[in-house]
Amino acid sequence: MKKIFIIFLCGILFLPGMVKAETDITPNAKSALLIEASTGKVLYQKNAQEKVAIASLTKMMSQIIVLEQIEQGKIKWDDVVTASSNAAGYGGTQIYLQPGEKMTVEDLFKGVSMASANDAVVALAEFIAGSEDAFVKLMMEKAKELGLKNTNFVNPTGLDQEGHYSTAEDLGIIARELVNNHPKILEFSSMYEDYLRENTENKFWLVNTNKLIRFYDGADGLKTGFTDAAKYCMTVTAKRNNMRLIAIILGEEVSKVRNAETTALLDYGFQSYQAKTLKEKGIVVDKIQLERSNKKEIELILKDDIQILEQIGTTDKKYQEKIKLNNYQLPIKKGDVLGKLQIYDENKLVSEYDLIAKEDAKKQTLLSYYSENLKKIIMGS
Numbered sequence: 001m002k003k004i005f006i007i008f009l010c011g012i013l014f015l016p017g018m019v020k021a022e023t024d025i026t027p028n029a030k031s032a033l034l035i036e037a038s039t040g041k042v043l044y045q046k047n048a049q050e051k052v053a054i055a056s057l058t059k060m061m062s063q064i065i066v067l068e069q070i071e072q073g074k075i076k077w078d079d080v081v082t083a084s085s086n087a088a089g090y091g092g093t094q095i096y097l098q099p100g101e102k103m104t105v106e107d108l109f110k111g112v113s114m115a116s117a118n119d120a121v122v123a124l125a126e127f128i129a130g131s132e133d134a135f136v137k138l139m140m141e142k143a144k145e146l147g148l149k150n151t152n153f154v155n156p157t158g159l160d161q162e163g164h165y166s167t168a169e170d171l172g173i174i175a176r177e178l179v180n181n182h183p184k185i186l187e188f189s190s191m192y193e194d195y196l197r198e199n200t201e202n203k204f205w206l207v208n209t210n211k212l213i214r215f216y217d218g219a220d221g222l223k224t225g226f227t228d229a230a231k232y233c234m235t236v237t238a239k240r241n242n243m244r245l246i247a248i249i250l251g252e253e254v255s256k257v258r259n260a261e262t263t264a265l266l267d268y269g270f271q272s273y274q275a276k277t278l279k280e281k282g283i284v285v286d287k288i289q290l291e292r293s294n295k296k297e298i299e300l301i302l303k304d305d306i307q308i309l310e311q312i313g314t315t316d317k318k319y320q321e322k323i324k325l326n327n328y329q330l331p332i333k334k335g336d337v338l339g340k341l342q343i344y345d346e347n348k349l350v351s352e353y354d355l356i357a358k359e360d361a362k363k364q365t366l367l368s369y370y371s372e373n374l375k376k377i378i379m380g381s
Helices: 055-071 106-117 118-129 134-143 168-181 183-188 254-274 368-378
Strands: 004-010 033-035 042-046 080-082 102-104 193-196 204-207 219-227 233-240 242-253 273-279 285-287 296-301 306-311 316-325 337-345 348-357
Touching: 033 168, 033 254, 042 254, 055 106, 055 118, 055 134, 055 168, 055 219, 055 233, 055 348, 080 118, 102 106, 106 118, 106 183, 106 193, 106 204, 118 134, 134 348, 168 183, 168 219, 168 233, 168 242, 183 219, 233 254, 242 254, 242 273, 254 273, 285 316, 285 337, 296 337, 316 348
Parallel strands: none
Antiparallel strands: 004 316, 033 042, 033 242, 080 102, 193 204, 219 233, 233 242, 273 306, 285 296, 296 348, 316 337, 337 348
């Protein structure tokens, strides 16, 4: 059964390519992007589909692979990794691993997230996949799964290498994947300082390369980078008043200018837009009737909050909600996606959200089925 609801909202939902600030907020950047994290709506873009070197922003994809391995139970935070000569020999930013040195996955991940350490990410790559090349294959498989159109990884570090590139647009997808589906990343990327090898003679002070997490209100990630080819790059996420923004700046000549233009980009977003939660995750949206099941019906709830972007100062606008049910079979497990709640602007679909089963439902046993029908016969129904 389908239902249609009319709801009243303020604002406009923006599609990629439709929004431009009145002035160039990032005049010194080679390319830039500003998106709202929950919806992915583009608030500002500049050369966002241009293929460029991306330096250590590459490590965001490496972090996704590590976090997935943790979430799937394939590795644990307290697993001990032995650094190879290959990992220890990497230059650039590093935590100065020694060949044969042992360090936990958690400490190595801190080194990647805070110090952008090349030796740490290579040690993790070898631990997970056996070699850098095998790990890069995992990165490219994930890139395909995420639908990245203009990205090619050759290494897990982001060091300059022919054929290694991405775009601001694709990096926005990677960053959204991190903050939306692997929020554990923010526990690491939001730390300004910490230590490795504590209680040893080689105690190492970690200081986050992303200074905005200390100086910009609401900033808690994500990644900085620099190489000769990529210049100064940055992906920063910040959250204020229930709205999370992701800003990406690529190809800056000066780090201070990179930081300043990223700040300006975030300021523009927070001053121009606000997010409104229409419905909170977990609320019941619909029910479906079941036959030959231990449950007569099952409730469908929202998997995530429904948020709509509003441009501050705009007038009221009407949107419609429609429920689209999937084909399903018993048994049903709690959390199974059974449909979508679609949001339309007139006749145009602008977003959709998963509807999931609130509880389990299984097939009715043969004995229960006959007993139920016998009861109906006795009662004359």
